[in-house]
Amino acid sequence: MATEAVTHPTYGNWRRPRRPGLGPLGLIGTFGVFGGLVLVLLASLVSLVAALVVLVPLVVVLTPLTLRTQDGRNLYQLIALRIGWMRRKSKGAHVYVAGPLSQRPGGRFRPPGLLNRVTVSEGRDAYDRTFGVLHHRNRNLYTVVLGCEPDGGSLVDPDQVDVWVAMWGEWLARLSHEPGLRGAAVVIETAPDSGTRLATEVLPRISPDAPPAARAVMEEVVQRYPSASSEMHTYITLTYGIPPGQKRKHEDVITDLAIRIPGLLSGLVGAGGGSAYPLSAERIAEVVRVAYDPAVAADVLTARAQHGGTGLEWEDAGPAACVETVDAYQHDSGVSRSWMLTLAPRGTVRSSVMRGMLEAAPGTRRKRVALLYRPIDPATSARIVEADRRSAQFMATSGRGMVQARAASEVRAAEQTAAEEASGAGLVEFSLMLTVTVDSADQLGDASVTVRNLLATSRVSMRPADRMQAAAFSCTLPTGILPWEQTLVPHELQEAL
Template sequence: MTTELAPHPTYGNWRRPKRPGLGPFGLIGTFGVFGGIVLALLVSLVSLPAALAVVALLALTLAPLIIRTQDGRNLYQLVALRIGWLRRKRKGAHTYVSGPLSPRPGGRFRPPGLLSRTTLYEGRDAYDRPFGVLHHRTRNTYTVVLGCEPDGGSLVDPDQVDVWVASWGEWLARLSHEPGLRGASVIVETAPDPGTRLANEVLPRIRDDAPAAARAVMHEVVERYPLASSEMHTYIALTYGAPAGKREHAEIVTDLAIRVPGLLTGLVGAGAGSAAPLSAERLAEVVRVAYDPAVAGDVLSARTLQGGTGLEWEDSGPAAAVETATAYRHDSGVSRTWLLTLAPRGTVRSNVLRGLLEAAPGTRRKRVALLYRPIDPATSARIVEADRRAAQFMATSGRGMVQARAASEVRAAEQTAAEEAAGAGLVEFSLMLTVTVDSAAQVADADVTVRNLQAAARLSLRPADRMQAAAFACTLPVGLLPWEHTLVPQELQEAL
């Protein structure tokens, strides 16, 4: 009798898109280099000192394009970030006050920042389930949020996990065929269990004539059990552009109601468990708790005892919020957000993000947002072919270790091209992490926690300094896509 150990599947082959252009210059910098050389040659026909001045000016202009951070940002982008932060501070845009005593019209607690120009509608899908639709008026996009209860990975066979991963990949590939889809995000939120649900379930059932020892045991269970447990919520936000020829909000909500059941069916096969769309009231509650974590227990009690909170979108924001260079203070919490700079190198196993997704001790709430940008099949074919040609060129022009690394790039590019030709989808992805603590003094401890978590997950993260408020909003399940809310168009940023 022989036994064979089942191999654990590994996953990988994600690639950073190749930047067009000459070396670190980018496409715009490359045009600047060749254009400057031609201009210097023409000026040298008239005056040699003038030609040298042109060359010096060209060097000073293009030098900041060479200096780049680990995530690919050049010196111009870093300077623009600091200038934007100083301008917001000078205008007072880094502070926010709402409510009846604030100067804002209406006297309500609207969400701030990128969520200030949003409207929440509600519709019903084919199964007569209510679902909320967020309309972002700035970019004229509509967001539907789905709530999931994923199956745990404990005591699950590797084959089943591999099936879930394959089904999740198929579901992401289907997003590239969704008409009008701009992007998707998966938000996993964890927090210590407040014990509200357990108390509401156990305490009313304790009888007065029960033995004192039994009553004491049940009270101790209600008091101590939440200290060692946590709650986890998973949300999937799908953001669509406004369809051409449809201007009425009711028509767009009806169109989205038809798509919701099909999207939920694909999620069940990917291990998402029971999935259902979030109603408008539930969506407002999620945002309200994110800005004021202290009310999480009250919200759970109201839902359990009264069946709902009756909270509206106009009252889901904070009463006061202050953005600093390194943190974001809002009502009863202080948050800091990190951005992904480098994905894990090589291959990983399915549990690589498990520690990052689990509740972290010493934190009030933690959200991990995976952002996806589906690419249509025609563009995907052009991208993989361009990467394949670039990898082959580097492999034939290098020597030594450079050539060995280029050969590995060729194998990865060939595999990507073969998978895309077989029907696989191409998706750009990133990750954002928000940690909320009780006070500013605990932010330093949160930094240490995040450093340990990213090391275990083989990720490289950097703080979203001087844009903490916007980054905090992007990790909420409200469908904010960072590339849709930049002053510089995405195509121009890629050319830099």
């Protein structure tokens, strides 16, 4: 008998974008070093004292650029983060109160923070399905939200999983060819099952003439099943921007998005997304409302099951009050803490590496995992992979010993990336954010331990989003908030730092 070895495909070869410049200095720091050396040499022609007068401030200014954290932030960025938090706290911007008794215009419950200036409108796609469009007025960005019911990986053949992974990679590569696309996000939300949907489906179907024993069994199933089950929702957000200098009417943008939605949905179905559909403005408002006030989740499901909808508008989707602290975010009936990715899994992983993180976490009210994607156009992708390839080759030829061995591994990874990009593969920058919501601040400690255990099984490194918990909470909502589009410092300048 001949036996065939079963091979399990692995995935990886993700690489952190290489910062231009000398070592940890970055491009700006490198220019500062060379420019400072020229000034020191010119000052040394005058006197040694003049050279020291120029050299000492230069060292003081450039030294913070060399001190970096694990995720690449330098000392100046850490100081700027603390100063920004102190300014927001001194102005009272960390506290938000809405409603009729607040000072907010209109007396309604608009979402706070980055979502405060967002407006929502609706359109219809080619199949006459209603979809909501979020307009971020401060950045002139438009977001559509798609929902899907993934098939899951249980009892599925490995060959089918490989096909899904390949189709998902093809769908991501297609995003780089989407005109005007600024970013995409996949949000997976899990929560304990309230039992409302099961009760709505089962109890009205019980026959009045059913035997008492059968009726008792069905009622017991409805009562006990939710305690051991959970609900999971998957959302995909696509955020588009208007090119600089170009003016387009709001109606024209919605029409353009309506044409693109059917093709995007068909790609999700092929990638294992199951039943995919666009979310209406009312459905988006419900998701945001439940995120800020988890206690109303059962009421929202009940209203949707009995009346076909809640009639909730975006203007009333926010919380009544919320308070941001250094390491937590309190909002209505929940307290949340968010984490941000610092390091992707090293080496290669299997397709199920994120399964533990995506499943419902015990002891939490709600949990959201957001995968953020920034597609890169083909022309820019070619320049990036070629620059990484040259940089890796330079490190391999200039290093020694263990450093040279690691550089050789970098060369192989860079060569593989260049070959895949040349054959048509897309290049995207990605990140990961996680938000956990509990009932009270006393439960945050246990939730943090749970998250650390999940990160260990998924082989990723994350850090708490301290002093920016409110912004991180908004980024994990399916509302199209892209972190790199919300910074005061342009993304290109941040890369140079």
